[in-house]
Amino acid sequence: MKAGSKKLNSGWTQACVALPLAAMLAACGGGGSTDGATSTTYNPGSVYQVGTTSFDPDLPAEPTLPKDTQVCATLEASSNLVRRPDGSLPPEADPSKPGVGVAVTTATANPDQARIQAALDACGAAVDAEVGAKIAAADAASTAAQKTANVKNVNIAGVSGEELAKPEYRGSKFAVRLVVNSSGVGDGFISGPLTLPSGVTLWIDKGVTLYASRDVTTYSPNPAGPYCGNTAVSSSKAGSSGNCSALINGSNLVNSAVMGDGSIDSRAYAEIVTTNKLYPLMKVDMTCSNTYAMYATGKQAADGVSCDNGGTVVDSKSSARNMSWWDLAFLGNMVQNGVTGTGSQSNFRMMVFNYAKNLTLYRISLNNSANFHVVPSGVDGLTVWGVKVQTPTLAAFANPAGNGNPLYNGETYNADNVKNTDAFDPGAAGKAISGKLATGSKTTSTGAMSFDGYLKNFVFAYNFVSTGDDDVALKGSANPSPAGSGLFAIDGKRDVRSDRKHGIVIAHNHIYWGHGISVGSETNAGVTNVEVYDNSFTHSEEGLRIKSDYARGGEVSNVHYRNICIRDAQNALLFTTYYSTKALPTAGPLYPNFHDITLDNVRILGNTAIKLQGFKANTGGFDNPQYPLVMTLNNVVTDTPNATTMTSSDANLTIKGTNLPIFANAAERVTVNGTATQAVDVEKVVDCSKAFVDFPAIGQSNLFGSTWDKK
Incomplete structure (x- = not known):
């Protein structure tokens, strides 16, 4: 048995200490190449090969660059x-x-x-x-x-x-x-x-x-x-x-x-x-x-x-x-x-968009934002396709002092000290409006235009993202509807267009360093009906994540993850209702409630940690009910089950074909329907042999290096 681990009654081991943080500039390329990938049509059937799809009939058509005549x-x-x-x-x-x-x-x-x-x-x-x-x-x-x-x-x-x-x-x-x-x-x-x-x-x-x-x-x-x-x-x-x-x-x-x-x-x-x-x-x-x-x-x-x-x-x-x-x-x-509690950066963001119908980011590379990269709110028809985000880049080392120690405290830039550089934070706007279109920096249209303020028909596809914070995070913070309407700020079934199957889709992306694909931490206005499929994560801090707390919690439901490959992530799966200790709103707690979360065909490679935490009853002196994490895991496997750290509490879990160390625990209020077993063939769950590709060249050196294991 490894030092620093303890024996479970199942015969598995559970690491007691988290993995050390991977250095940002370590050679961390993957087992594939963007140049030699085989083009395939997305097929969610058995033994799906992650990272090779070039056409998906469930998505709208790929955007195009303008013609010279336009x-x-x-x-x-x-x-x-x-x-x-x-x-x-x-x-x-x-x-x-x-x-x-x-x-x-x-x-x-x-x-x-x-x-x-x-x-x-x-x-x-x-x-x-x-x-x-x-x-x-x-x-x-x-x-x-x-x-x-x-x-x-x-x-x-x-x-x-x-x-x-x-x-x-x-x-x-x-x-x-x-x-x-x-x-x-x-x-x-x-x-x-x-x-x-x-x-x-x-x-x-x-x-x-x-x-x-x-x-x-x-x-x-x-x-x-x-x-x-x-x-x-x-x-x-x-x-x-x-x-x-x-x-x-x-x-x-x-x-x-x-x-x-x-x-x-x-x-x-x-x-x-x-x-x-x-x-x-x-x-x-x-x-x-x-x-x-x-x-x-x-x-x-x-x-x-x-x-x-x-x-x-x-x-x-x-x-x-x-x-x-x-x-x-x-x-x-x-x-x-x-x-002191009174410090926070006043840094400019790269892009901020409020209220739009049909907003597209296509093939552009985004680097080194001072704060969040892209913050779109209240967009009907938001498409992010073929975009590359890499922060920090090698340009970050062309620092003002010229001595390799660009931070004021002498540290070299890395993934841990480039703070609040979220790549994409889409969400709803605060209210429905009727306003004139912005026809220029100082001019508007004659006629008014109506915007309902919701985020809907969002496609995030074929992107490459590596940043110092969230790679993409759905923010359920503002709901344009009147209080008590029962509507969610983000709902993948709201007004779905005829050219697509789902209203909120995150698919066919390659995620590198960062906090993965997230929902939250603001979930107070609700997030539901989200499809996340055919994505790979390599050397990310987190892979799949839903995060909130009772300062900004709310309902998150019907989030479906499928055909996912995660390699060498610190936390492959992180679903927690205890994200931070921010001060509570004046009106009292906002309770996070995550339920009907489904994971199908997820393969994890390398040592990692997993956290599955619902919200405990009577927390913080409040008389609140339990809000358990209700999750189904079908064919969720790891190549190293004996080197996986599992933390769970207040969870109702249904499992099948899963070799993660998931067990019922009365003391932590965890119930399990099904039995975890190491008798699974991980090769038959999902094919990750071409999932992990080198970050594509974007006109400068590749921080991630390259590897011999391309296939």
Whole structure:
């Protein structure tokens, strides 16, 4: 028996100590290749081969890039912005000028925002002129028909996204294309926040990188606040990502997209700079350059005055570099929040979209977000297809200090200290609205458009994701329906389109480092009817996960996982109602209730831990009933049953063909229908021989390396 393990009465062993964290930069490639994979049609039958499907009849058609004739404007990269092999820009491209009272110029810190936004605005105006009236008329007709029929179904507001997907509602020219400089030298753009208009596609061409500006004032332009680039905004109030504009923003959209074989790099690893010398910046020695109180009056604070941005004191003589966005994330979340409860990073997110019908991300690569990468809320027809997210990348090591220790505390970036870099966090919006479409950064349509605020018809397919937090997490935090309606914020059976079988689908993806495919932690408005199939996980922190707690709990039901391969995950299965110890809402606890969760044909390779926890009765002094985890596991197996850690409590489990160490336990309130057995042939459950592929090249070195076990 291995040291540090104990013998169970079944003859199996159960590890007592969790596996050590795999280093982010270890060679962790998989047993397959994206180049040589056999194309197959998805077939959920027996012994399914994970990771080889190229066509799925249950999904809508794959998106396509625009044609050249559909381009509104083509913008060339500047000849002086040339990406290095590691994906970063050289220091001379947009140099830093550290020190109190020193500012960079807009010409170097943000050279491309104005021209990109002007092109987007012009394209949005042209699309609106061509099809805006048709969209408004369709919405008005649909709304009138619902009223005439006395429809009280809050699921549908106005014209459906399915109707608006038809060609007559799209402009003949709708794309703004970013391309490599015609001289062949120059492949980068640097921009501050952009507004994506309705009906417009931002097309980032192959070989092109859109870099986020490092100028903090472009994300927080108002001297009166809210203030971006901090861990606090006063002595008692924490920072928030809501204080910053996102790099790409969009609200009230129809048929918008971000596409292309290029990439977007938020450069959260890089030193923050400012074009306003009075803007308070935090230094890696924990001093600050000014206070917000004095900045608001256009003055410089004296040395020794207490900072109000999370730092210690103002020091005009400090030679320390400015913090990076990830410095702030680690400091605010891992240090200050745990000590004082008043720390949290004010970092900009890469993309934020609110209220849309038909929003598409296709083939684009997303890297190094300062906070969440993509946050879409209230979208009918959200498609994420063929997208690559890798954070951190090798560009993160082109750090401001140039010494391999980019974090303020001397640590090298890795998967554990790049905090809150969720890849995709789709959810519902807070309410149904009727508003005008955004036709540009400062213009709107004449007619109004109705949005019911739900997330529906969401397809997440054929993506490659590796990040420092959730790879994809369904957020059931906001429900547009009136209280007590019985409707779920996310419901895969709501208004399912005719071109697909399911309304919420996560399929055919390759997941690397991160927290896997998650539901939660916000589940208070409910999540139901979710299909997750043909996905692989390699060297992930978590694989399949549903997480919540009684600060933001709610009902999660009818989530179906099938044909899954998980290799070398710290926690292959993590279903817990005790995710955190956040303060309870004023009105009292919100109880997490996970039931009707099904796992079919799941194979786990390598040592791992599994946690299956429902919610205990009478928790925290409250008179609450038990909310057991109700789960069925059919053919859920591990290649190493004697090296699997199992933690379970308050669970009603039904098992068949499963070799996990699952046993009834009266003390922990676990009931089991069926019997776990090691007499199963894991090879007949699901075929993982081609599931684990190397992360595809995205114009820079592959962090995961390659292996000899390709098949």
